[in-house]
Amino acid sequence: MVAGPGAFAPLDRTLALARRTGRGATWVSGAALIVTCLLVSVEVLLRKLFNVTLGGMDEISGYVLAVSVSWTLSFALAEQAHIRIDVLYNLVEGRLRAVLDLLSLVSLAGFSFLLTYWAGRLLESSIDFGSTSNSALQVPLWLPQSLWFGGLAFFSLNLAALLLRAIGCLIAGDTAGISRIAGIKSVEDEIEDQTDLHAPGSATQG
Amino acid sequence: MLATALTTLILLIVLSLPVAAAMGVLGLILGELYSPMPLVRTLGDLAWSTSTNNLLVAIPMFVLLGEILLRTGVSSRMYTALSHWLGWLPGGLMHSNVGTSALFAATSGSSVATAATVGTVALPEVQVHGYNERLFLGSLAAGGTLGILIPPSINMIIFAVLTNTSLPSLYLAGILPGLLLAGLFMAMIAGACILNANWGGQRISTNWRARLQSLPHLLPPAAIFAVVVGSIYAGFATPTEAAALGVVAALVLAAAFGALKVSVLLAAFEGTMRTTAMIVLIIIAAYFLNLVFAAIGLADAMEDFISTLGLGPYETILVIAGFYIILGCFMETLSMMIATVPIVTPIVISLGFDPIWFGVVLMLLLETALVTPPIGLNLFVVQSIRPSRGPMNDVMVGTMPFVGVLLAMIGLVIAFPSIALWLPAVMR
Numbered sequence: 001m002v003a004g005p006g007a008f009a010p011l012d013r014t015l016a017l018a019r020r021t022g023r024g025a026t027w028v029s030g031a032a033l034i035v036t037c038l039l040v041s042v043e044v045l046l047r048k049l050f051n052v053t054l055g056g057m058d059e060i061s062g063y064v065l066a067v068s069v070s071w072t073l074s075f076a077l078a079e080q081a082h083i084r085i086d087v088l089y090n091l092v093e094g095r096l097r098a099v100l101d102l103l104s105l106v107s108l109a110g111f112s113f114l115l116t117y118w119a120g121r122l123l124e125s126s127i128d129f130g131s132t133s134n135s136a137l138q139v140p141l142w143l144p145q146s147l148w149f150g151g152l153a154f155f156s157l158n159l160a161a162l163l164l165r166a167i168g169c170l171i172a173g174d175t176a177g178i179s180r181i182a183g184i185k186s187v188e189d190e191i192e193d194q195t196d197l198h199a200p201g202s203a204t205q206g
Numbered sequence: 207m208l209a210t211a212l213t214t215l216i217l218l219i220v221l222s223l224p225v226a227a228a229m230g231v232l233g234l235i236l237g238e239l240y241s242p243m244p245l246v247r248t249l250g251d252l253a254w255s256t257s258t259n260n261l262l263v264a265i266p267m268f269v270l271l272g273e274i275l276l277r278t279g280v281s282s283r284m285y286t287a288l289s290h291w292l293g294w295l296p297g298g299l300m301h302s303n304v305g306t307s308a309l310f311a312a313t314s315g316s317s318v319a320t321a322a323t324v325g326t327v328a329l330p331e332v333q334v335h336g337y338n339e340r341l342f343l344g345s346l347a348a349g350g351t352l353g354i355l356i357p358p359s360i361n362m363i364i365f366a367v368l369t370n371t372s373l374p375s376l377y378l379a380g381i382l383p384g385l386l387l388a389g390l391f392m393a394m395i396a397g398a399c400i401l402n403a404n405w406g407g408q409r410i411s412t413n414w415r416a417r418l419q420s421l422p423h424l425l426p427p428a429a430i431f432a433v434v435v436g437s438i439y440a441g442f443a444t445p446t447e448a449a450a451l452g453v454v455a456a457l458v459l460a461a462a463f464g465a466l467k468v469s470v471l472l473a474a475f476e477g478t479m480r481t482t483a484m485i486v487l488i489i490i491a492a493y494f495l496n497l498v499f500a501a502i503g504l505a506d507a508m509e510d511f512i513s514t515l516g517l518g519p520y521e522t523i524l525v526i527a528g529f530y531i532i533l534g535c536f537m538e539t540l541s542m543m544i545a546t547v548p549i550v551t552p553i554v555i556s557l558g559f560d561p562i563w564f565g566v567v568l569m570l571l572l573e574t575a576l577v578t579p580p581i582g583l584n585l586f587v588v589q590s591i592r593p594s595r596g597p598m599n600d601v602m603v604g605t606m607p608f609v610g611v612l613l614a615m616i617g618l619v620i621a622f623p624s625i626a627l628w629l630p631a632v633m634r
Contacts, residue, residue, distance in 0.1 A: 023476070025499035029476020033266055034457075041448035048442045054432070062258030065266065069257055070484045072479040081480045081540050082224040082487070088582070089222040100222050107223045115253055116248060145254065159474065184222065202461035 008168050011161060018158050022075035026152070029068030036061045051134045056137045063144040072152025073112075074158045082108065089184055098175035101182040105166055109159040116152040123149045211236055211499075215545075225541040226484075229491035233498040240502035248497060253490045258425040259288060261367050262447055262489070262605030266482040267449035268358050271430070272314040273474035274456040281310060281329045287420035291517045292392075293318050293410030294530040297399040298335060300345040300406075301392050303328050310386040312431040313452075314353055315360035321350025321584045324592050332594075333470040338405035339596070341398060342605030347584040347601060348608030351573035356384035358434055358449065361543060361572060362565060364489065368544065369551045371561045373445045373628040374438050377383060379566050382629050383619055387570075390611050398607065426459050437631060444590070469490050488544050512553055523620060526550060527571060531613075534575025538583065543572060557624075566626040567619055574612045577605045 039057055046052040076082060089100055126141040127130070133139040162181055176188035214235060218228035238246040256262070275281075285306045292301035306324045314320055325346045332342050354361040355378035366373040391512070399406035417470045434452040436445035443451060460466040499505050512522060533542055554564045576584045589601045619625050 026476050026479045027472055029479050030270070030471070033270060033475075033478070034453070034471075036263075037267060037270075037450040040447050041454045044437070044443050044447045044451060058260045058444070058446065061263045061450075062260050065259075065263045065482075066257035066488070068266075068479065069483050072483040073487060075476070076480045076483040076487075079480050080368050081484045082226060083484060083538055084222045084224050085219050085537060085541070086222055087536060088220050099507075103221060104223050104227070107218075107227040108394070109302040111227045114230075114489070115249055118247065118250035119253060120250075124252055142289075144258075148257070191306065 008165065011165055011168070015158075015165060018074065018154075018161065019078050021154070022072070022078055022158070025068075025071040025154075026075045032064050032068055035162040036064045037075045056135070059133060059139070063137055063139075063148075067144060067151060070148045071154065072114070073151065073155040077108075077155070077158065077162075080183065084184050086184050095175050097183075098170075101184075102166055102170065102180050105159070105163055105182040109156070109163050112156045112159050116149070116156040119145075119149045119152050126194055140199050166206050207236075207240060207502065207504060208511060210239070211504055212356060219537075225489040225538075225545070228489040229488070229495045233491070233495040236502060236504070240504075241498065243501070245253055245494075245498055245501055250491055252497065256490050256493050257486055259367060260444075261363060262486065263374060264358075264363050264373075264446040264449040265360055265485060267359055267374060267446070267453050268315040268363070269481050270478040271434075271452045272316060272319050272356075272364075273477045274453070274460050275313055276312050276319065276323055276428070276476065277470050278296065278426075278456075278460045278463045280459065280463070281306065281323045282562050283423035284309060284427055284482070285324065285327045285424040286295060286323050288409055288563060290412045290417045290420045293394070293412060295396055295407045297341075297392075297395040298337065298410050299328065299331050300342055300395045300399075300409070303342070303345040303347040304352075304388050304391045304395070307346075308356060308384065309427050310355075311352040311356040311384065313427045313434075314359075315358045315363070317351045317353035317573065318583055318587055320353035320585045321346055321633045324350060329591060329593055335407035336404070337407040338604075339594070340600045341395065341405060341607070342604070343588050343592070344393060344604030344606070344608050345486045345586045347577050347582075347605045348612070349388070349586065350584050350587070351576045351612075352388060354571045355380050355387065357381065358452070359443075359569065360485075361540070361569060362592045363445070364485070364540075364544060365547060365568065367489070367567050368492070368547045369534065369561055369565070371565060375562050375634075376565045376580045377388070377435065377438065377445070378630040378633055379562050379626040380569060382610045383566055383615065383626055385613050386618075386625065387611070390615060391608060392608055394611050396455065404503050430455055430459070456528045485540070488541060492544045492548060496586055499549065505549065508549055509556055519559065520620070522557055523559070523567075526554065527567070527616060527620070530568070530571040530573060531578070534571065534582075535578045536581050537575070538581065539572045541574065543568070546566070559596075560627060562630060563619075567616060570612060570619060574609060574616070577609055577612070 042063060043054045043057045046054060084104060087095065123142060123145045126145050131141045133141060166178050166181050215232050218232060234246060241369060266553055285302055288305045289299055291300060292305050295301045303324060307320050310320050310323055328346060332339050357380055362376045362380065363373060366376055430452055433455045434448045437448045437451055457466065469619040517525065551561060551564060555561055578584050579585060585601050585605060589598050
């Protein structure tokens with residue numbers, strides 16, 4: 001993607017792979033969400049029409065949310081969907097803008113590392129104590145938590161790789177490269193993402 | 207401490223850090239400075255309990271519901287149908303803009319999606335019928351904001367989670383103000399077009415036959431609204447279950463319109479998860495920040511500070527409203543809401559106001575923020591889908607009268623809280 005030194009080729013390949021994995025995770029999450037909706041609907045209808053209570057879907061749908069969010073954070077990152085306030089950002093250019101982009105990457109990575117670390121500690125204690133959920137289902141918590149932790153770890157690794165790549169750009173003096181990796185989307189791009197304006201009738205992109 | 211917190215937050219935001227990271231970093235800094243205990247240890251537990259919160263599950267479901275509907279072409283049929291019913295009013299299709307927005311808002315929880323969907327269908331009509339373009343653009347930008355006031359609203363879900371208020375009550379409380387606001391928008395349009403005869407464009411020709419024939423096109427959104435909102439108030443579904451039912455209904459509709467393709471679903475999945483992941487990460491960071499605020503006594507300090515100002519309850523509310531209106535000119539609404547609600551809401555409650563009522567006032571303030579320049583997402587949305595690439599200024603000027611209506615509406619709800627609270631009280 002960047003006509004930079006070949007030393008970054010393996011890193012770029014890793015990032016491209018991570019990107020594809022992130023997109024795949026989005027599709028799996030979406031499918032899981034649809035299945036959850038179907039199951040929840042069945043549960044509601046059974047309860048309403050036949051007075052049969054299955055129970056537990058509220059808990060499981062919570063796990064689906066946690067796991068799918070953790071695994072799709074990377075996709076949101078690649079799509080530059082994490083909101084940043086760009087009032088100052090739009091006023092500066094070149095090197096200063098690259099500094100802001102780098103700062104934003106460092107802060108997000110720092111927060112994500114901490115989150116992942118403490119999520120790991122939580123998982124560890126769930127395994128050690130054999131914790132189960134406080135409900136009729138008694139789900140062993142390590143099960144959803146390890147999937148959740150995996151997603152967070154994937155997000156953190158992704159950020160670490162991006163950070164390495166950005167530092168590489170910094171050393172090579174490629175400020176535009178940094179903004180390409182960690183920049184903010186233009187308003188137009190963002191609106192297009194949120195609304196898919198060209199879709200009605202002919203939704204073929206995607 | 208208050209000053210440190212505020213200046214650090216402003217600094218981090220101005221440095222354009224991602225909002226989630228800015229809140230997390232602020233929490234860490236304040237925790238290090240003022241707390242005797244290592245608060246960061248709570249992060250794992252807190253992130254887990256937040257991201258498995260059952261109410262938050264409704265967010266991806268409602269986003270997905272909107273994403274699917276967006277791709278079924280329901281909205282353009284809806285627009286044509288409403289133009290037969292509302293087009294005779296002075297201002298013609300501008301009333302369909304507001305009406306379709308209100309109706310679409312009843313199936314969608316997002317203001318941006320509402321403005322974009324209705325705008326895409328409506329804008330080609332400006333040239334055809336010779337409307338005043340500015341007012342027409344304004345009606346789209348402002349009409350779209352109804353998305354977060356009329357249930358289902360994603361912003362209301364987040365408000366309910368952050369403040370521990372009842373989402374069904376909030377949804378009920380949003381209905382009347384939503385309808386009233388749509389009515390006021392239309393009254394303003396009609397008034398403006400009566401005063402300036404050439405603004406209203408050519409008459410839409412229609413007859414009762416066409417009107418009756420158009421009715422079936424209003425059924426899909428009505429059905430989705432009935433499924434989602436009806437199931438909550440009939441008492442057999444929680445908001446999350448209602449959202450799931452809505453998604454299933456939308457899938458059935460999409461299948462009926464032949465729009466249910468794999469490519470459509472994958473695009474919808476990507477849009478849904480992009481939004482959801484971003485929102486949930488901000489909410490996790492906000493929860494952590496709130497915990498820090500509470501632990502170091504910053505929330506109390508804030509309340510003390512407000513009480514030293516010696517303002518009466520209504521003066522305080524007006525100050526808060528003014529604060530949101532100014533902040534809303536510069537800040538993106540979702541992050542503005544998540545960052546401020548946990549601090550502001552306890553103050554409002556301590557003044558003796560109802561949190562449900564404040565939720566509605568806040569939604570109106572957020573709607574205003576969506577259409578106030580220089581940063582108003584709905585203005586950008588409408589500008590970006592204009593077929594005639596005129597100056598951005600047109601949209602801003604055309605929206606101004608609607609901002610006036612929004613401010614009047616905020617005043618009305620503050621002066622007469624029962625506009626919001628009557629329906630929840632009756633339905634209880």
